């Protein structure tokens with residue numbers, strides 16, 4: 001039998017003191033999920049906006065702080081950073097400098113350089129750094145990943161469309177939405193993206209609100225992402241063609257189907273695959289805390305976060321470079 005004292009000592013070792021930075025949409029979700037996880041003590045949430053702190057206190061019933069230093073002074077082992085993206089760099093470096101483990105929401109930072117600085121600082125300090133590419137924890141995505149394991153992947157198609165978000169941030173669809181799918185393409189193929197062919201347009205917003213992005217990976221897979229804020233309903237679908245299978249997944253309804261057993265007469269078999277029920281954010285935060293406890297490699301590393309951001313930024317830069325080097329076409333003559 002474990003004595004009370006030993007058990008208390010064990011709890012003291014395993015109980016992690018965790019805080020959240022940002023009490024907006026994502027940060028409130030982090031706080032809600034963390035407050036329900038075993039083995040952690042929710043220290044509180046930081047947000048400079050009183051209204052957001054009051055909302056978090058009511059929803060989560062946790063302590064809130066008006067600035068980061070106040071929360072760090074209360075003592076935390078790990079934080080999740082869900083402040084606006086342009087603050088990820090500053091907040092992450094401040095936490096890492098104090099030896100605190102960090103989960104940084106996606107995208108890792110506003111620029112590749114800032115992302116790399118976060119990665120370097122975490123490495124030097126020996127703290128866990130994980131990036132919140134939560135879609136990897138969607139059970140439908142996990143089922144697709146398992147279905148294509150060991151298969152020779154040929155192409156991937158991802159659609160992530162919907163209406164304009166209620167509050168526009170200062171990024172367009174590539175950084176806000178497509179970065180999720182760039183990460184999925186890299187993860188599914190376990191290969192780097194080596195070619196990007198983006199088409200972007202700003203139909204209504206100042207930043208791009210339509211993006212059709214084509215990629216080639218080092219392993220030779222062709223992939224495309226169709227994303228926009230101009231579709232009246234949300235849709236998130238993934239298709240993967242391999243030599244032996246065609247896998248189709250709906251990330252919202254969480255239905256995954258595979259076609260297989262292709263015959264020369266064009267016939268094939270089809271089956272629905274079992275999909276788990278986990279809440280993606282819960283699974284992601286548990287994976288982060290597990291990496292903190294064990295010191296193991298986190299499920300989404302900082303380097304992976306930087307690589308996906310780098311491709312997203314290439315998608316934004318490529319059309320500008322094309323425009324700068326394009327020669328103006330001669331006026332077209334209509335003959336007839």
Ligand SMILES: NC(=O)c1ccc[n+]([C@@H]2O[C@H](COP(=O)([O-])OP(=O)(O)OC[C@H]3O[C@@H](n4cnc5c(N)ncnc54)[C@H](O)[C@@H]3O)[C@@H](O)[C@H]2O)c1
Pocket residue numbers: 021022023024025026027046047048049052068081082083084085087105106107132133134
């Ligand atoms: N993984 C996902 O699916 C997903 C979804 C949405 C947003 N995000 C990411 O989460 C982050 C936050 O996005 P959001 O939609 O919750 O934004 P939001 O605007 O709803 O929330 C941001 C919050 O941060 C607060 N804040 C501002 N300055 C701060 C500071 N110095 N310290 C602490 N808090 C501060 C704001 O007051 C606000 O409450 C972004 O990086 C975004 O890309 C990820």
